[in-house]
Amino acid sequence: MKTLKRRFVGAVLLALGAVFAAGAAWAATPKDVLVVGVSSDPSTLDPAVTIDNFDMREIFPVYDRLVQYKVVNGLGTTAVEPMAAESWFASQDGLTWTFKLKPGITFSDQTPLDADAVKYSIDRMMAIKMGPAGNFDSLDSVTVIDPLTVRFNLKHPFAPFLQVLATNGGSIVNPKTAKKAKGDDLAQGWLAQNMDGSGPYRLKEWLLGERLVLEARPGYWGPAPALKQIIIRIMREPSDRRLALEKGDIDITESILVDQLPQLEKNPAVRIGRYDGQFVEYVYLNNTRAPLNDKRVRQALSYAVDYRGLIDHVLQGYGAQMRGPVPSGMWGHNPKAFQYKRDVAKAKELLKEAGYGNGLTLTLIYSERRATWEQIATLLQSNFAEIGVDLKLEMMANPALRDRVANKNYELCLGAWSPDFGDPYMFANLWFDSQYGGMPGNRSYYSNPEVDQKLRRAAEAGDADERLKLYTEVQDTVIEEAPYIYLYQLKAIVPMRKEVEGFVFNPLLESMYNFATMRKR
Amino acid sequence: MSLMEFVFRRLAAMIPVVIGVTLCMFLISHAIAGDPAIMIAGPRASAETLETIRRTHGLDQPLYKQYFRYLSDISRGYLGESIRNRRPVLQDLKVFFPATLELTLASMLFCLLLGLPLGVLAAVRRNRLADHLTRLFSVIGVSTPVFWLGLMLLLLFYRHLDILPGSGRISVQFAAPSAVTGLYLVDALLDGDLGLFRDAARHILLPAFCLSYVYLAIITRIVRSSLIDSLEQDYIVTARANGLPEWRVVGLHAFKNSLIPTITIVGLSFGELLGGAILTETIFNWPGMGKYVVDSANYLDYPAIMAVALVSSLAYVLLNLLVDVFYALVNPQIRY
Numbered sequence: 007m008k009t010l011k012r013r014f015v016g017a018v019l020l021a022l023g024a025v026f027a028a029g030a031a032w033a034a035t036p037k038d039v040l041v042v043g044v045s046s047d048p049s050t051l052d053p054a055v056t057i058d059n060f061d062m063r064e065i066f067p068v069y070d071r072l073v074q075y076k077v078v079n080g081l082g083t084t085a086v087e088p089m090a091a092e093s094w095f096a097s098q099d100g101l102t103w104t105f106k107l108k109p110g111i112t113f114s115d116q117t118p119l120d121a122d123a124v125k126y127s128i129d130r131m132m133a134i135k136m137g138p139a140g141n142f143d144s145l146d147s148v149t150v151i152d153p154l155t156v157r158f159n160l161k162h163p164f165a166p167f168l169q170v171l172a173t174n175g176g177s178i179v180n181p182k183t184a185k186k187a188k189g190d191d192l193a194q195g196w197l198a199q200n201m202d203g204s205g206p207y208r209l210k211e212w213l214l215g216e217r218l219v220l221e222a223r224p225g226y227w228g229p230a231p232a233l234k235q236i237i238i239r240i241m242r243e244p245s246d247r248r249l250a251l252e253k254g255d256i257d258i259t260e261s262i263l264v265d266q267l268p269q270l271e272k273n274p275a276v277r278i279g280r281y282d283g284q285f286v287e288y289v290y291l292n293n294t295r296a297p298l299n300d301k302r303v304r305q306a307l308s309y310a311v312d313y314r315g316l317i318d319h320v321l322q323g324y325g326a327q328m329r330g331p332v333p334s335g336m337w338g339h340n341p342k343a344f345q346y347k348r349d350v351a352k353a354k355e356l357l358k359e360a361g362y363g364n365g366l367t368l369t370l371i372y373s374e375r376r377a378t379w380e381q382i383a384t385l386l387q388s389n390f391a392e393i394g395v396d397l398k399l400e401m402m403a404n405p406a407l408r409d410r411v412a413n414k415n416y417e418l419c420l421g422a423w424s425p426d427f428g429d430p431y432m433f434a435n436l437w438f439d440s441q442y443g444g445m446p447g448n449r450s451y452y453s454n455p456e457v458d459q460k461l462r463r464a465a466e467a468g469d470a471d472e473r474l475k476l477y478t479e480v481q482d483t484v485i486e487e488a489p490y491i492y493l494y495q496l497k498a499i500v501p502m503r504k505e506v507e508g509f510v511f512n513p514l515l516e517s518m519y520n521f522a523t524m525r526k527r
Numbered sequence: 528m529s530l531m532e533f534v535f536r537r538l539a540a541m542i543p544v545v546i547g548v549t550l551c552m553f554l555i556s557h558a559i560a561g562d563p564a565i566m567i568a569g570p571r572a573s574a575e576t577l578e579t580i581r582r583t584h585g586l587d588q589p590l591y592k593q594y595f596r597y598l599s600d601i602s603r604g605y606l607g608e609s610i611r612n613r614r615p616v617l618q619d620l621k622v623f624f625p626a627t628l629e630l631t632l633a634s635m636l637f638c639l640l641l642g643l644p645l646g647v648l649a650a651v652r653r654n655r656l657a658d659h660l661t662r663l664f665s666v667i668g669v670s671t672p673v674f675w676l677g678l679m680l681l682l683l684f685y686r687h688l689d690i691l692p693g694s695g696r697i698s699v700q701f702a703a704p705s706a707v708t709g710l711y712l713v714d715a716l717l718d719g720d721l722g723l724f725r726d727a728a729r730h731i732l733l734p735a736f737c738l739s740y741v742y743l744a745i746i747t748r749i750v751r752s753s754l755i756d757s758l759e760q761d762y763i764v765t766a767r768a769n770g771l772p773e774w775r776v777v778g779l780h781a782f783k784n785s786l787i788p789t790i791t792i793v794g795l796s797f798g799e800l801l802g803g804a805i806l807t808e809t810i811f812n813w814p815g816m817g818k819y820v821v822d823s824a825n826y827l828d829y830p831a832i833m834a835v836a837l838v839s840s841l842a843y844v845l846l847n848l849l850v851d852v853f854y855a856l857v858n859p860q861i862r863y
Contacts, residue, residue: 049612135576198613214622215814241812246694405561
């Protein structure tokens, strides 16, 4: 009896010892493996379906597009350069774009990336009609001219068309994936969980909720990447990601809370990259509703906000006040444009002129989508109180909020926006053209026929100078008429281990990485 | 009524329970404002696209039709396709449910291996140091917020002492075991991969303890008080008077009779935990049902939400049944 008991205790101790003994863990991740800590699984890997950067993070390294964003002096720009395309030209009237493809690009099964592959991918994306197709409104059809020449026929001239081809909707998928279709799903079921592209990486495994692994793809047409394996670790909790980064279990982490940065910065093994992003946050003012249909009231609200305090205290300095809709870093941004500054006296005067000298009550809706919004809403409430506006706050789930905005059923609403492609179209046409009223972009339901006309001309004009002039004029108008309160554009923060080199930040590709040209020291 | 008959009756009674649960869940989740079609297609999708999505997912049908279609689907074992990621919901559950089950089993093991002896110790050494310490331990357990405890455990064992791995189910350099049961510990053993087993065991220690602590504390207290009750019964006095050794008095006679409330608590906690522990799963990055249901709720992914509700209510009902059966096994006086 006694020996049995002893043996049992011994076995338990031995088992515990074996479990606790350290050893198997990596001291640091190997040199050719990059581990990125992210907050959630991609929802789909299908480039024709998603417009979410968290999905594109995996999609972009696997698929080629005709063009890609140019890197200048180690910084990503919004200009494009050839990727799978060798050259291109647009017709005089801007209605056709013809691309010559690089020869010799193949998918993993040796299927060539040719004009048929391009046509298959674009046609498929257009047929699926999800988010990515939204950027291709102007596209009418794709024609195969010869194996290495493909032509895009537009319904009307669309100046940023080249930019659009650099978005994930322009990703070129192996045409053989058509065989994976189930019924009429256009292989959406298969491509949501698998990838088949001609890029530097391919999908090795995806353990839902745990990790997704990309590996360097043999036979890639470009230079072989230094990082042979990319492990995307799904780590929901920011403090967990921070711990793992400091310990060296991961090399890069995304979405760290700003209040954790000072502490993190003290760690000599970690470098915090700060970049000028184009992610903006702003307040939609429902222009169809009294009293917000009165320009003076909207201006008064714009004057009431303490922009400085907001950026310094809520964002801890990681942001800059917007100067009109087009953010700095995007061409078309006007550094001389008018900018609202906090001016309580002026705001009160404007309200009085508009007949609200005795104050008024408004309601701001916002969701839990961004951690800072609660604080921002409270700050706006106290700012507005000073000019006699009683701001009621109403927080709700994001789907409910979208519903309210889509149905014009709100007064003020906190919102965020980031561009899909590098053109002021993303901030000007979508925000102010009355044809995009509601969730598509013009969320304050602003309507000004003159602005509509100018914006439509700017979208079609081939001449860059003319476009710039039109966008500058429009911006002056919409700053003056204040259909939104332009708050700030955020700085992007990318904490990584010091040994990671070659990361290129691109404001259009936030939360995404140029794995193929990164390396570790 | 024999035990078998009792079990069958209870199983049959589950059908209305399940229908009730699905109906409630269905109504609640559809009462939330918000259009899943917009969540799928993105805010800039055209009205035409939204219409297509509503049609393909049957969202344009009247609610009662959607519900009946759902009932007929689940009766055929089809849980629908996720609105969010287009995967069959069943496929997702096959990944997330075993993770939660494994964590729950491990934390129940903690509860029993620590909770029972501690409870017994406290009862036997009533009002002495061991009892006070045990009570302190359980008061801390009941009153410590899980997210705080989890973070502290990580800080201590992962960051400072460096003897346990961080979050997740296995380290990144290990490939997942072949998916036989979905329980990594079991699958690793089936694969004969001891290194992986060890890694998985090291990963599950902290979250399992964290998850178990509250229940552990409750179980300790329940065992203590019911054992104290039993120890005051006449038959114990008789047993002692007959000169039985103390360990037999406590271990066999008193303990067995104090088990009924303990089984109740263990069973109910087990059922509760199978629905997924959102906080623990989040902090330790455990890919279980809790995480899954939160993600699904954010997208108004009805099929996924419904499936989680269905599975966790089924688990709850089944465990209740199991508890009743155990009563009979422990106490032969209980008959159905």
